[in-house]
Amino acid sequence: MIYLVAFLALVCGVLAYLLVQKPKVVTEVREVEVVKEITRDVVREVERLVPAESRVWLDEDVEVRDRLLTAMESSAMRVAVEASTTTLALESPDLKGRIIGREGRNLKSFEQTTGVELVIDDAENMVTLSSFDPYRREIALLTLKALIKDGKIQPSKIEEAHQSAQKQVENSMFQAGEGAARKLDLSLPKPVLQTLGKLKFRTSFAQNVLDHSVETALFAAKIAEELGLDHVQAKRAALLHDIGKAVDAEGAHALTGMEFLADQGESELVLNAVGAHHHDIEPASPEARVVIIADILSASRPGARREAHDNYLQRLQAIESIANAEPGVERSFAVQAGRELRILIKADEATDEDMKKIVQRIGEKLRQSSDHQGQISITAIRESRFSETIKL
16 A cells, blocks of 8 residues: 555656646646546556555545645645845945945955855845855844944954854754744654754755655655554654754764664654665655655655755855865855855964965865866965953
């Protein structure tokens, strides 16, 4: 039965796509005729692939198809395509000059501290924050808002506001994880909620990973309930299936997620379902197979994902990873859609003479690893600071 449902789930994805694309693909065929035609194909494939002794016979209405489509229709989340820019409206045009600062000092300090490019153009009463990393961009936005509210925009204040914004975002991630669990009527440990909330700032093929996880859980619960399975466990496993993407560990995210959840005392059924959702291990229960199906349904729903956007993010992340791996580099930021790489050098580990060699080595590694043509401007920054409190 489960194999049949998996097969029908894939067919339903194609069916939904055809109906959505009707003006382009099915211009001369009525929807009911399309449904019947695909239904007949399903029945033929079932007769060909499923052994007779375990075959579930279906009429042309295909009850399973209807149930899956009902689950998709009732549970579909808003499709949010993540942009790489955020705009902030300003109350007064005079704020632009204060944000830039004398000789651009404030602007340089802001971009260096946050790793986000601040675009200040001729657009009236508006600035744009640009970064491929939504987490980094959110912190920069809160930093800028705090500076404007405080009225004192200067390098020392920028660093203070940035640290405060980081704490705010950490709190918002916990609230996001808590909200997702509450929506699904699930109880999760605090470490799991915090890690789950990090998915709010992760995307996969432009699909928000936390939204995808909640949608997958809704699909899994509905399908498991229709099949008479443990829908609570299926829902729990589906919500947590991508949590490994927020765990700081190497390896396949399904397995790192499974290991993280094992430390938090999750049940064997949930652990197996999480680890098996990309077939890194074999699914050991019907609920695990339901999670696989629900994950496919959410990911393949028309408009849910955009591969080009994800490839773009991966390319920028790869550029930063190459720079960060170089000895003497504190951190790096890829900006201008990957056309510029800004590197912060550890002042206590590298001299000014070393900076040129570091840039040359990083440039050579980028040339060897990149499949893209064009050029990248690499800027290295080495800064020494000394502060002392004087008692008067």
